Amino acid sequence: MARREEDLAPDPGELEELCFRLKERLDEERRRVQVGGYSAHGVLARIGRIDRLVVVGDIHGDLESLEKVLSTADLTRGVPEGCLLVFLGDYVDRGEASLQVVYTVFKLKLENSGSTVLLRGNHEGPPQLPVYPHDFPTRLQKAYGDRWLNLYEAVTGCFSRLYACALLEGALFLVHGGVPTSRRGLDDLSKAEGPLLEELLWNDPMEECGCAPSPRGAGFLFGPDITDSFLKGIGAKAVIRSHEPCNEGYRVSQSGRVLTVFSRKGYPYFNSYGAYLDIRKPHHIEGANQLAEGYIKKF
Helix, strand or coil: CCCCCHHCCCCHHHHHHHHHHHHHHHHHHHCCCCCCEEEECCCCCCCCCCCCCEECCCCCHHHHHHHHHHHHCCCCCCCCCCCCEEEECCCCCCHHHHHHHHHHHHHHHHHCCCEEEEEEHHCCCCCCCCCCCCCCCHHHHHHHHHHHHHHHHHHHHHHHCCEEEEEECCCEECCCCCCCCCCHHHHHCCCCHHHHHHHHCCCCCCCCCCCEECCCCCCCHHHHHHHHHHHHHCCEEEEECCCCCCCCCCEEEHHHEEEEEECEEECCCCECEEEEEEEEEEEEEECCCHHHHCEEEEE
């Protein structure tokens, strides 16, 4: 049975303090640049030499799925040396435990700051790109009453500081939605805002070449030719993204250029499995088929 938000809610003062500390930490990362297992270049996280890369897709307020990933990946007691943990966004909405998921992920980041990267999903996007349903404010009201708005602003203040994408040079581009439809370089990615940020958070792959308006009402559909051009331009082999539910927890598309991973299992998506990636020697990855065959973990 799903656990109720109000039963899990942390002390409001503790949550506010957690958000304050996280905002300070993320601001410090931008100033310091070299963080630990990666370096901060604006909203682009550039991943360094690591032995292991764990990638988590959409959680959407499901604490049980999050706990399952952390336990099976042996990360409940922290992220070990040589490992980098990357979340692809969409922590809130559509789940009973959005608040506790946010609390858990934020705390995990603070306790393992140099080995955890939090990417922004479209459900953590700017206010000019609203999502539906956005039930996170309702869950805050239920848990905290009149204090909900201050806490909502504290949490979304953290969301606005999350990275938009990450790059493991020579191998992998990690993002919530998809690649941009016009030619963009690393400098553009580091400063992503406006239309470019929208595409990173909202785009979806398609099998036809070219691009098309997205049925989501924001972003675009992008074809394999666009993916090829983008990957060559940034020096990577494959895209790891989330944003779309998959019955098996993952899906390979565009002839092995793109891997979608979805880590939230069950209602309201009714997918048979959730999945995450646990990649050893990630610098040697050549494509999404290799990822699917050797490094996907289903639950």
